Amino acid sequence: MPSASHSLASRPGADLGLHELPLRTEAWVSRLDTRNAPQDHDLLLRLLEIGFLPGEPVKVIAKGFPSADPIAVRVGHTTFALRHHEAALVRVSATAPQAGGAA
Template sequence: MLRSAAAAPSGEQPLGLADLPLRVDAWVSALRMDAAPQDGDVLLRLLEIGFLPGERVRVVARAFPAGDPLAVRVGRTTFALRRREAALVGVSTTAPVGEVQA
């Protein structure tokens, strides 16, 4: 289950950050609140480094050949996340109300 402060736009399919295509702007819509208990520390870390609802994100690179880890830009900072960690972040490719799409 994805938990968010704002509902995803109608008609848009939920998308995990791990599945976001390269160089596509998206916005954090939710974090998975039904994650396994051992993922609690990962969820907390994601929040602490800026994966908050409404924050702009982009996958900028994937490791070859398996695509793990991913280089993910959130705000003005780039982080390396494992696919398992990135899958805990729900994203929307539709900008939140008031956000200007570049």
């Protein structure tokens, strides 16, 4: 039976919400979802300030029970608890960023 991490890796370039990332699956922040920017502006700034920057490694390490809220997330070497809505704003990719990308 294929694992959840295998199904993510089989979708190269897949961009999904952090709240959708299977437990203990390695991924990288690709961007923050700014479609709802007016009401989430302060939240997006806070996510950037605490380290959810494009290219940062990220992993979901636990989910609350029974509603899977909050979500314990490791970004870099720090662990945070995010609400489902907050985690949905962080878009992740299974593909590691290219070193020395274009400016």
